Amino acid sequence: MATQRILDFLATRRPSGPCLVVDLDVVRDNFRAFEKALPDSKIYYAVKANPAPEILRLLAAMGSSFDTASVAEVEMAMDAGALADRISFGNTIKKERDIARAYQLGIRLFAVDCVEEVEKIARAAPGARVFCRVLTDGEGAEWPLSRKFGCVPAMAVDVLRHAKGLGLDAYGVSFHVGSQQTDLTAWDRALADAKVVFATLAEEGIVLKMVNMGGGFPTRYLRDVPAAQAYGQAIFSALRKHFGNALPETIIEPGRGMVGNAGVIKSEVVLISKKAANDNVRWVFLDIGKFGGLAETMDEAIRYPIVTAHDGTETAPCVLAGPTCDSADVMYEKTPYPLPLSLTIGDEVLIEGTGAYTTTYSAVAFNGFEPLRSYVI
Numbered sequence: 001m002a003t004q005r006i007l008d009f010l011a012t013r014r015p016s017g018p019c020l021v022v023d024l025d026v027v028r029d030n031f032r033a034f035e036k037a038l039p040d041s042k043i044y045y046a047v048k049a050n051p052a053p054e055i056l057r058l059l060a061a062m063g064s065s066f067d068t069a070s071v072a073e074v075e076m077a078m079d080a081g082a083l084a085d086r087i088s089f090g091n092t093i094k095k096e097r098d099i100a101r102a103y104q105l106g107i108r109l110f111a112v113d114c115v116e117e118v119e120k121i122a123r124a125a126p127g128a129r130v131f132c133r134v135l136t137d138g139e140g141a142e143w144p145l146s147r148k149f150g151c152v153p154a155m156a157v158d159v160l161r162h163a164k165g166l167g168l169d170a171y172g173v174s175f176h177v178g179s180q181q182t183d184l185t186a187w188d189r190a191l192a193d194a195k196v197v198f199a200t201l202a203e204e205g206i207v208l209k210m211v212n213m214g215g216g217f218p219t220r221y222l223r224d225v226p227a228a229q230a231y232g233q234a235i236f237s238a239l240r241k242h243f244g245n246a247l248p249e250t251i252i253e254p255g256r257g258m259v260g261n262a263g264v265i266k267s268e269v270v271l272i273s274k275k276a277a278n279d280n281v282r283w284v285f286l287d288i289g290k291f292g293g294l295a296e297t298m299d300e301a302i303r304y305p306i307v308t309a310h311d312g313t314e315t316a317p318c319v320l321a322g323p324t325c326d327s328a329d330v331m332y333e334k335t336p337y338p339l340p341l342s343l344t345i346g347d348e349v350l351i352e353g354t355g356a357y358t359t360t361y362s363a364v365a366f367n368g369f370e371p372l373r374s375y376v377i
Contacts, residue, residue: 046253051073056076
């Protein structure tokens with residue numbers, strides 16, 4: 001949340017316009033917490049959560065590996081000091097020329113979820129290791145992931161069998177239990193599916209080696225979430241339950257859980273108004289909205305903590321909206337947000353827990369508003 005370092009930076013630098021400030025000390029603490037919670041798992045930071053070079057350099061120096069979604073992210077991780085053997089191309093939807101470019105850069109670990117993707121990799125990255133993503137239900141996640149990625153376990157068997165037949169290294173399976181996952185049992189259900197794929201292929205002599213347990217590790221917004229240690233215990237128990245003593249190699253891909261609580265967005269109240277004289281709900285317009293970096297307020301899925309200088313005084317429900325000329329640029333309306341009655345035009349507010357999935361969602365000059373500026377301290 002808003003560390004003293006962030007508050008001091010805002011007080012002394014007084015940046016104009018909305019901006020994100022990330023405290024690297026918090027990122028460092030989060031990385032160490034994941035190392036302690038799951039000491040036998042390799043940490044592959046999800047670059048898409050926040051690709052700020054300062055964050056990538058810190059994590060590379062601490063020994064992190066990186067989960068990338070594009071060639072550009074592969075190059076960002078390498079520029080930050082990561083060697084190719086610490087980078088996974090984790091997007092299941094890749095152009096064949098991008099696979100070839102990543103292979104040329106030394107990447108040997110690729111995600112797949114269908115035979116068509118396997119065939120592209122076999123042509124463009126011969127001999128590479130592939131892991132197949134298995135669908136999960138996403139129950140318990142505040143930002144569930146759709147059916148866009150993954151396949152059912154039975155198809156994963158076919159996909160990995162096909163990979164083996166084409167000379168690829170059928171390396172393992174992956175899953176993602178949904179972003180901001182607060183149900184500690186979610187990994188148990190997914191690991192049960194992973195075990196089915198392992199066991200089925202083992203009967204054919206195809207020995208898988210790795211389970212990529214994805215991300216989903218939450219950051220604290222308005223509600224408390226379990227600590228990394230609790231996730232570590234639950235995941236290790238589930239691994240033991242399904243794999244016994246023959247534990248596979250494991251990977252985790254924290255993104256939000258690594259950087260979410262390290263960042264705070266400073267914003268300004270542009271307008272406070274009502275839609276009718278007898279309206280009991282104020283509309284509060286900020287200088288940042290869905291298109292400026294708060295895309296995860298879509299369907300009001302992520303409810304960020306908002307801090308004002310008037311906290312502790314009487315509040316009333318508000319509709320919270322952004323500044324653009326787009327009627328979809330409303331963050332909270334179905335469940336209005338309680339804000340102080342004394343809040344006024346020109347007041348600054350701090351939107352906490354915004355270190356992940358904000359700068360990367362920020363539109364490039366939609367309505368002429370510049371992309372969200374970022375400071376890493």
